[in-house]
Amino acid sequence: MTTPTYFSRRSVLGLAGLGAGAALLGGCGDDGSGDSGDGGGSATIDWWHISNVDPMLTTWANLAKDFQTANPGVEVKITPLENEAFKAKLTTVTQAGTPPDIFHSWGGGVLKQQVEAGLVKELDLGDAAASINKNGLDIYKVDGKQYGVPFDLGMVGFWYNKELFDKAKITAPPATWGEFLDAIRKLKAAGVTPIALAGSESWTAHFYWAYLAIRIAGVDGLAAAAADGSFDQPDFVAAGARFKELIDLDPFQKGFLGAKYSATDGQSAIMGNGQAAIELMGQWAPTTEAAYSTTKKGIGDKLSFFPFPSVDGGKGSVEDAFGGGNGFALGKDAPPQATEFIKFLLTADSQRKGASSDSILPVTQGAEDALKDANLKSVHAAIVKAPKFQLYLDQAYPPAVGTQVNDSVAELVAKKATPEKVAQDIAKVAKNQ
Template sequence: MTTHSFGERGRASRRSLLRAAGLGAGIAAGAPLLAACGDDDEGGGDSGGNQTITWWHIANTDPGLTINANLAKEFEAANPGVKIEVTPLENEAFKAKLLPATQAGNPPDLFHSWGGGVLEQQQQAGLVKELKGDWIKQIVPNGAKLYQVGGKQYGVPFDVGMVGFWYNKDLFAKANISAPPATWGELLDTVRKLKASGTVPIALAGAEKWPAHFYWSYLVIRQGGVAAFAEAAKSGAFDGPDFVTAGEKLKQLVDLQPFQPGFLGAKYSTNDGQAAIMGNGKAAMELMGQWAPPTQAAYSTTKQGIGDKLGFFPFPSLEGGRGKPDEVFGGGNGYAVGRNAPSKTMAFLEFLLSVESQKKSTAGGGVLPVTAGAEVAITDPNLKKVQETAKSASGFQLYLDQAYKPALGQTVNDSVAALVAGQATPQKVAEDIAKAAK
């Protein structure tokens, strides 16, 4: 598997980097830059033998919520004087809370990260610590690379997987669909058959935008390959033919009106959102990552989801496309260490990535472990398929809203959302993204 390279970003003053990262607004005029950009290798917040570690993560529902709470208690028990203050947050709430903390130059001690361009900005602004230690060598290389800047480790994944289609086998059978679609044309036919059977084909959290960008991104990969993104990241030419074609193909799907009523106002993780619609058996498909099964269950009315009715298939190939059908789009959920973190934070992170901790996280479902030896804990057949598909992939592309710097990633999300809402053409989507990249 190959990992997308994000290229050289160039050098700039620390104040410029703060502005680029959206941090400048949180720093008073004339304030010393070191107050926001210092690199205290010994860590802040140490008080003799007592240390408090703030930990922000996005596992705000079970099983992850309880698993993480238990891991924190286990570490505290083994390290007298250490207190872990755990703050579980929903995905969007986490982003909203992290922004003012980083603007103030005071990130949490340990916090969720998807790596890529966002982590790179945090590193350039001096907000995260470099991670070292032999334990990092036990992490799958392609996962670890997502959290490297300039060849150095500034974060680590605890989960690496891919985005694909999760589907309801019973609803497929109701529509007389005998097998998951293998090509884009077959996917469109599948949507038509599902609609004819009275079933909502696809659940989509249109209000949050990031789920829609999965479709456009995968279509670029199927049209031009992962290489198309690698080349555009260097040149800024996101308005090339492959990107326009991806938009045109997505419009084919949008024109079939495959999403649930009111999808433009729907969120992902709410009791009436995308995950709940799938978990309650009200839609046949969703395009989502490896965390989909437990999230569907958590927001379903029964808290069980649809169980063994749930299946998984990779994103279909594209007729006439040059991209390899085994190239994948996805990424890792991971952690970064804040610049003021007390010294025991590193030990806690190493503990979270230990084989035993990874097994516990994996056993709950929705986590594909990154530490060698922990993969034996994967029991769900769908997740085994996800891991095997991702592991054997010939190319790998990180989520675009994390791979690139925030301004460009947000433009991708906004532009694709506009296309899905019928407010932008494929050509305009490509042009807007290219403009943001230059």
């Protein structure tokens, strides 16, 4: 198996403060009236991305060279940055009103703030939009307009150890929440730690509450609550109550409340060393498990994937997906050639070059044939057929709301809050946005 290089969905959280500074720049944006033409002629494109290691570091560099060869007079100036350095540098330039022409974006609430501050411009993809995953494009829309594009789209699901499932005599992945709870009981009875959880990092637990909300209230229900702050209505209390059913089974490893995600004794390592049966995580899980395991190889072919189960009586479809991805936004002063470059990066041929190393889950139709890893193919197939897609709540919502979701769910996991209090506290913050 080729070891993929993934972009952690956690990276966006550090940009939570960006909106506060950027909002002061609302009058700084221009309307792009100086941009004209079809992208021909001379131009320098300033491009910042966070793929600062191979294989994507080289992949992006080679694609930039290909574009320059096909477009004489165009120079693509690349600035690869590590996540934290990127966040710090982007905050500085956006506060100064000088964003790069193309820069990494996770969409959602931060992109909305950048739009409102006049820091990014609308993207016209033309006919290219028809071949790009619609759910992925929607993450980068603000008020129905396209302000960014995905180049990678993943989802959260259950990664499980087939050998430990066999030990507990679990013959098939659970398809319903009731079956999932039964599987937890069987694992405990067999002397297996059911779930690895990084309890000291609240974003990891929010996955459970969010998915239960998606299954019970539906993606549309979440959208309605985000619009008016009504997270205190019964469906969201029910999401907490269902999660509490799991918490009350004490399914997590000893000392989970102090555990980190990326550490040699953290959630990913526990899974990678075969010390727990399950983790709820994004598509980067296999790579991270391997990286933090003792052998640096993880559990190999023992690892498999199943989607979050259905909840009886819920309004959401079991095929609705929860996750996010990585993409690019267009700075307010970007030349027209920058739009053409983004379109080039989203062609099937360009996307295949990232997918061929299992480094991205492609968003362009036809590029998926380059994926090699069987588990990643399963994740991609689930994304493609998902009727609705919910972005991570701590990215989809304004930073204050996303932070409250994470913090309140962490209190539930620590048995310091009730499902009702979780819903009420989130609603209180959301209604004040």
